[in-house]
Amino acid sequence: MKPTLKVYLCSPRGFCAGVVRAIDTVERALSLYGAPVYVRHEIVHNRYVVESLRAKGAIFVEELEEIPQTDAPVVFSAHGVPKAIPSEAERRNFFSLDATCPLVTKVHREAEIHFKRGREIILIGHAGHPEVVGTLGQLPAGAVSLIETVDDVASFVPKDETKLAYITQTTLSIDDTKEIVRALKERFPKVAGPHKEDICYATTNRQLAVKKVAHLVDAMVVVGSPNSSNSQRLREVAEREGCPRAVLVQRASELDWSMFEGITRLGITAGASAPEVIVEEIMGAFAEHYELSVETVTAAEETEFFPLPRPLRQVTAAE
Structure with missing residues (x-):
């Protein structure tokens, strides 16, 4: 027994809604344009999902240089990409589809606003994670400093502590991030934060x-x-x-x-x-x-929905 x-x-x-949108972007592109559909980086971090899409005709690459000259769609993953990537795609005349999660895009916009206001930006996140690489790549080198721990806060030396702002990776531990933000605010009381929490x-x-x-x-x-x-x-x-x-x-x-x-x-x-x-x-x-x-x-009811990237919406509406 x-x-x-x-x-x-x-x-x-x-x-989540961002992942559903990203997977739907690849599947919709495959259904509209046929295989192959190129995807820069894993569309989402899940081997089962990636293998399922690969079986349907998606080709996953780490960099655009791996993609031959093509009319096939090129999809950017849900984690977001540095600005240099869409620029390179445009230079090569790729038909690109941006599946970046809208909540990650919100963080990118926050970073740009802080930068325009002359603030030095601190990004709380994990080095090397694609989302962090993408966020760092929204602004010129040196505009954003990465902080991973409370100890990093203690050793951080700003150019001007009255002109500081912080943003965060969307997938962090709520509790760890609270500790780092608390340490930041204790050390730099004038640091500007997001209007609404970045953690999604x-x-x-x-x-x-x-x-x-x-x-x-x-x-x-x-x-x-x-x-x-x-x-x-x-x-x-x-x-x-x-x-x-x-x-x-x-x-x-x-x-x-x-x-x-x-x-x-x-x-x-x-x-x-x-x-x-x-x-x-x-x-x-x-x-x-x-x-x-x-x-x-x-713990909560979720009703969030994010529409597909505009080019796919336009084609869908025209059908």
Whole structure:
């Protein structure tokens, strides 16, 4: 007889409006123009999604120089790109489609406004993440300084501390970011911040749901890719909130069953770029080992919707 397992399903979980828009952009371009559709960088950080689109005719590249001269659509990923990339695409006469999440674009616009007002800009984020690379690339070199930790705040030397502003990566830990912002404001009381928090609604809501579940369970499974910032933050939040074991997995085949021996309560969530079909796959794997009783724990209702990039909207409307 199988042991019983109480499963707490976090809600919301999985795809956010920005990810849906990005994936739909590639699928719509494939349906309108046929294969290939070139995509610079992974459209979203999820191997399953990327492989599914590749099977339909998407070709993923890291840089535009890998793309031959073509009339095929070229899509920029949801994470955003430095300004040099659309300029290069225009120079090569590419038909480009920008699938940057509108909430990332909002951060880019904030950076430009601060720069025009003569402020030195601090970007709170993780070095090397595509979103950070894209945001740094909106302005001339040296206009934006990256800060990753509270220690970085202590060692940061501004040109003029009365002309400072900060922006943040959209997929950070709410709690870590609060600590860094607090340290910034203590050290530089005149630092200007965003009108509205930069950390996006989806990141915030998924972390809040994990916080509601983490202390109830013996283990937490976060469905997501290792290079997905928001998925990694969900695992960290679960551990910080008292969950004894939190693991990040891309597929059910990655589950290490020795980690779940003796558990009676399990939490499951998914990063914003992880499809629900993988959550169902994970649930199915646990159902083979346990008798499941499932409860959904909801932190927020999400109704956000972002329309497709304008060129695709125009074609769709004309049909």
